[in-house]
Amino acid sequence: MARTFYVPRFRLVLFCIGTAGTLTAFYPDKLSFQKAFTRINKEVSEHSRAYETLANASQKVGHRLTGSPNGTRAEDYAFDLLSSYGFKEIRYEPFEVEAWMRDTVTLSVVPNKSDNYRDVPVVSLAHSPIEAHVQGEIVDVGNGLEGDFAAFKEKLKGKVALVNIGLAAPTKGARNLHRSEKTALAIQYGASGVIMVNLVPGNVLLTGTASVTGKLISIPSVCISLESGEALRSWMQEEHSPLHAQINMTNTSRKIRARNVVATLKGSKYPEEKIIVGGHLDSWDLATGAIDNGIGSFAVMDIARTFKALKLKPKRTIEFVLFMGEEQGLLGSKAMVEKLKKSGQLDKVRYMMNLDMTNDPTGLNAFGRTDMLPFLNTVGETMKQVEPVFANQMQNQAGLHSDHQPFMLEGVPVVGMNGHLAREVLDCYHANCDRINLVNVDQLKNTVRYSTMLLYALADADAIPTRRQTDTQTRDYLVTQGLRTPLQIANEWRWKE
Template identity: 30%
Template sequence: MGVKGLVSKGLLLACLVLPLSPALAEPARIPDTAMALAAELRKRALDSRLSYEIVESLTTEVGPRLPGSPGDAAAVAWAEAKLAALGFDRVWTEPVTIPAWERGQAHAHTTSPFPQPLHVTALGNSVPTPDGGLQAEVAFFPSLEALQAAPPDSLAGKVAYVGQRMWKTQDGSSYGAVVPMRSKGAAEAAKRGAVAVLIRSVGTDSRRFPHTGVMSYAEGVPRIPVAALSNPDADQLERLARYGKPVKVHLDLTPRTGPATQTRNVIAEIRGREKPEEIILIGAHLDSWDLGTGAVDDGAGVGVVTAAARLIRDLPQRPRRTIRVVLFAAEEIGLLGAKAYAAAHADELPRHMLATEADFGAGRVWRLETRFGPESLPLADRFMSALMPLGIAKGGNEAHGGPDIGPLRAAGVPVITLTQDGTDYFDLHHTADDTLDKIDPAALAQVTAAYAVAAYLAAEMEGNLRPAGE
């Protein structure tokens, strides 16, 4: 869309007549002219389908993009071409070294007390079962804590089942409470002699989709295969246990681990007009799990931050600082792109004036959280006056900024979180059902508007948001 024509004459006039004078900017440190352009930007973003079109393009032309897979390489090529076509000033990639892992096939069924097929998928990083699969009795645990309380050797020759449930919350906070079952279950069960682990999916749906996700092994502990059951299949397994007879399962997983390989962070910039060396970073992750097409996780984020930057570029004047879009690689398997970015850009981090990531699906933004220095906190109110028309409320000053922003935050980069409604996010997360049809274009436009406005105001602000002492 050619957007310049949309700017009202009055607004253009205001821009010309009101230079960025210290007198105007001082009280709130964001000039009124920038506030006016932010309102225009908000309107344009709400009227634009660009973020949706970007997710549509990514999920249709690339689809699944497991780090290190052909789809991942296709995604990097797609992103370079897309960012260049969208008119960013500079587009480049940076290498990220990653372990290679392929899912293979997953089959499971019970053999006692009744035969029932089970829908399972391997957790990321899992080793395979022996050739032809394994058959064993199931030992049932309601939670990781219960498994950890089992005596040494008590699971010899058994499959441990851990059945912790996740609950729907708007902020997705129950994920953090449950996810240790996924990441540590195999190690804890192996310590006690188990030959494999089945977990209830870390997900809030009751659909026959198992949820994958990364797990890790502990040093000095045997590596045993681990798979997730869909929630209805976990229910079935638990019902079978109530017959008071041994529950036996056959499990056949064929994932493969390969030698280390390489993928790439994809980075693009809209160069700042006054302080090009100072960076406002808006990120998302380009990789996805292989089961779905990575629409909600994190095609949505890729669409949002890319479109937000492009909408800023289309304003009548370049932003004062540089807007940098970072499409991180290999988030799903341990934030490897984020770590590589932070290492490669260590010298530059003091010039990162704000960072945030869109990686919580396609639901509307309902809250702004910040992590600013105390003397910069009044700026949050300036952000709020531009975000409130989007139905966004003010949150606290302990924002995390997003998974891939962790290393930057730890290095003192100020961050914000534009908290999205995640009530249904974990219905789809890491499943085959994460597909484009789950995204509401109107909601995605609201998210894009929020990111565009926040990034733009940060680019225009006078002063520094840095937390005290960092």
């Protein structure tokens, strides 16, 4: 639960000999923001093009898989769209990526010493091997958390692990692991393959990466539907001998060059300071990725349009970034952070704001930075005054597995929007039903107008309370946020004991 702070509605001034200062330097100018927020609210409500352009791209481009011809078309579409909004400073930031693409996969299940094979509908998870032919006894590891794997540590070597992607009958306080982290644990315990069970009803097959690094993994990892998982587990209980799985797959992987797309709006007073707002443009190839992450990336571009349409000139520079390669391991954002580090520019990034499947925001998320709560509370209050339907529900919890992560691991402050999606929409995550019909026009418009208000506040404030953390501060922050264990599993914990 987020802590709340009382924000005074007056400005207290301290006078010293020859000097005037304020105790409230870190509190934003509510009146100034209210005027800007009112203009933003009107502009987006009446002229937003987020849904229109997303629908158009879904038809003209299709899926946006990094490394594919569609991915290249998506990059060009974003560049041209930002140009049409009046941006002159737009650039491609190329990076090299190992582009993984699925080819063939089959899964057959058979009792031990039997020829009663059953074929199970299946889809490969990304970064599985180029070729794999695995046969092994199936061991049901349940939810696939650390304790679940540890309980089978003597039984998994050379076997095929069966795990849930989500948490079935979750234990109170249990925190789910990403599918890549569960695969990493399976590899650690010597499994020869992984079968992930989707927990969404309706025979939905889910894809996504099973690699914590974005590189090829050593064992095949596949996904089956909830119904197939239930049938498989029932069969395991009926049989008096173990069931065996046969996984056969081929995939392709080759190095290509992908491109982040970056549009820059120069700051009027502190042009050397940057606020980065981004969303990943890429998607998986089973559908058009309208929700993941069309609603985020096309919201970013409509936020950029709004700044240009209103001729807003905030004090700090804003970079609007469309990341590629997020689905294959945060590759575009990692490349950007590495470039900023090498050029000595990372300290100039004052804040990173990420929109990934963000929809119909109800509040702001300070991402565990308590020093920002007074500032963000004031911004949220002002947003609610301008648009009373905004719930202004503050959160203060950090998370992983999107393009904010490389920035956060380097101590850059991160902020987010608390949104929500209907259950039937979430059920199509990374699946072949993630299409434009899932997108709610008004909710997408809300994402644009509320995110634009927050972005303007960060970019135009006289002062921002927080700065980039030191390495030690970053470590302590990640521990406090409960992120040490998943980062260790992912081999991204760089601090020694």
